[in-house]
Amino acid sequence: MTILSIIQPDNPLLRRQARRVTDFSGDLQALIDDMIATMTAAQGVGLAGPQVAQSKRIIVARLPADEGSAAEYGEDAGKLYIVANPRVVWRSENKVSGVEGCLSLPGLLGDVERFESIEITGQDRQGKPIRLSASGWLARVFQHEIDHLDGILYIDIATAVWRPEEADSLAGEVSEAQ
Numbered sequence: 321m322t323i324l325s326i327i328q329p330d331n332p333l334l335r336r337q338a339r340r341v342t343d344f345s346g347d348l349q350a351l352i353d354d355m356i357a358t359m360t361a362a363q364g365v366g367l368a369g370p371q372v373a374q375s376k377r378i379i380v381a382r383l384p385a386d387e388g389s390a391a392e393y394g395e396d397a398g399k400l401y402i403v404a405n406p407r408v409v410w411r412s413e414n415k416v417s418g419v420e421g422c423l424s425l426p427g428l429l430g431d432v433e434r435f436e437s438i439e440i441t442g443q444d445r446q447g448k449p450i451r452l453s454a455s456g457w458l459a460r461v462f463q464h465e466i467d468h469l470d471g472i473l474y475i476d477i478a479t480a481v482w483r484p485e486e487a488d489s490l491a492g493e494v495s496e497a498q
């Protein structure tokens with residue numbers, strides 16, 4: 321497995337509409353494994369193909385699995401999600417505001433309104449159709465990652481963006497980067 325470079329907005333690939341995944345053979349399997357390794361190494365909770373300069377509609381996500389996270393996120397904690405060609409097919413009426421960071425925008429945080437719950441369809445890593453329901457932080461991660469596939473960054477839709485002043489607060493938020 322390889323730790324991939326995470327691109328930043330100076331790379332136009334981050335702003336491009338990613339292409340549908342149609343080939344689930346070895347190259348995609350290697351990319352998925354590399355994306356998981358990259359997300360883990362960067363202590364992120366999600367990663368989308370364009371962030372590693374691959375214009376493909378593929379996302380990976382995993383919420384932390386420490387004790388506190390397990391208490392807060394239940395069965396979502398520590399579970400690995402891999403979704404090709406994800407599409408939001410249902411959205412709750414309710415939206416919630418929350419703090420987001422992004423591995424492609426180091427040193428920034430923002431308040432972003434997201435749907436509290438969503439359902440998405442897509443394909444697993446073998447290309448088999450899947451449908452997932454997500455609420456809370458997991459729903460937020462999915463929305464953030466799916467936006468990446470359309471070239472959208474959270475700073476485009478944030479109600480506030482700031483640069484945390486204190487090293488402490490930055491360190492505390494790194495685990496939430498997506």
Ligand code: ZN
Nearest residue numbers: 422423424498
């Ligand atoms: Zn991101």
